[in-house]
Amino acid sequence: MTRVLLVDDDIELGEMLTEYLEREGFGATAVSDGETGVAEALSGEYGIVVLDVMMPRMNGIEALRRIRARDSRIPVLMLTARGDDVDRIIGLELGADDYVPKPCTPRELVARIRAILRRARLEESSSSSSGSLTAGPLTIWPEKRGVEWDGLPLDLTSTEFNLLEVLVRNAGRVVSKKELSEQALGRPLARYDRSIDVHLSSIRHKLGGGEGRSPIQTVRGIGYQFLKE
Known part of the structure; x- marks a missing residue:
C-alpha cells in the first residue's frame, strides 16, 4: 500500500482527503504545518507528498526547497491557488513533479497521484x-x-x-x-x-x-x- 503524506493547514480538508484516499486503497497521513511536513517527507515512510503552497510560517515553496536540499527524490504534488502561475513555476523549478490548482475534487487529486506513481513504476521498469x-x-x-x-x-x-x-x-x-x-x-x-x-x-x-x-x-x-x- 502506497502511503500518501498530505501537508495542508486546512485541517478539515486534510481529514476529508485522508478518508477519501484510504477508501481508494492508499495509506494517508495529514499534517498541518510545513516543518512537520518536511520531517515526515524525509522519513522514508511515504511514496508521495501532496504539499499545499499557502501555509503560515513555513509555506509549501520553502518546504519543497528543504526537501530537495536533502537530495530527496520523493515525488511531490503541489496544491496551488487557481490562476497563480508564479507559485506553480517556482514549485516546478524547485523540483515539484506536478501541481493541481485549488479548489480541486478528491477524485481529480487521486487521479493525479496515480499518474505520478504510475510514472514512477514505469521508471523502475525501464531500468x-x-x-x-x-x-x-x-x-x-x-x-x-x-x-x-x-x-x-x-x-x-x-x-x-x-x-x-x-x-x-x-x-x-x-x-x-x-x-x-x-x-x-x-x-x-x-x-x-x-x-x-x-x-x-x-x-x-x-x-x-x-x-x-x-x-x-x-x-x-x-x-x-x-x-x-
Whole structure:
C-alpha cells in the first residue's frame, strides 16, 4: 500500500482527503504545518507528498526547497491557488513533479497521484533496458537514471529526466507537447498547462544555455526537438 503524506493547514480538508484516499486503497497521513511536513517527507515512510503552497510560517515553496536540499527524490504534488502561475513555476523549478490548482475534487487529486506513481513504476521498469542513449555531448543511462553533459554529471529532477529521455529517444524528430505530457508526465496535456515549458527551461539552464545555444529547440505551435548534433 502506497502511503500518501498530505501537508495542508486546512485541517478539515486534510481529514476529508485522508478518508477519501484510504477508501481508494492508499495509506494517508495529514499534517498541518510545513516543518512537520518536511520531517515526515524525509522519513522514508511515504511514496508521495501532496504539499499545499499557502501555509503560515513555513509555506509549501520553502518546504519543497528543504526537501530537495536533502537530495530527496520523493515525488511531490503541489496544491496551488487557481490562476497563480508564479507559485506553480517556482514549485516546478524547485523540483515539484506536478501541481493541481485549488479548489480541486478528491477524485481529480487521486487521479493525479496515480499518474505520478504510475510514472514512477514505469521508471523502475525501464531500468531493465540496458545500455545508454547518446545525442551529441549528452549521454543518458536509463538503468541508473544518470545523465552526463559533455562528460560532466547532470543533476536532474525525476520529471526533468523523464522529459529529456523522451526527447533524446526521439532525437532529430519534433515531439509534441501532447506526447511529452503523456509519456513523461503520465497524464493528458491540460489546456494552458505550462509545466512542460518550465521543466524544459530548467533543463536548458542546467545544460548551460538558453534557447539559442541549447540542443533543445522549440518548434512553435507543435512541441520540442532535441538536435542530434
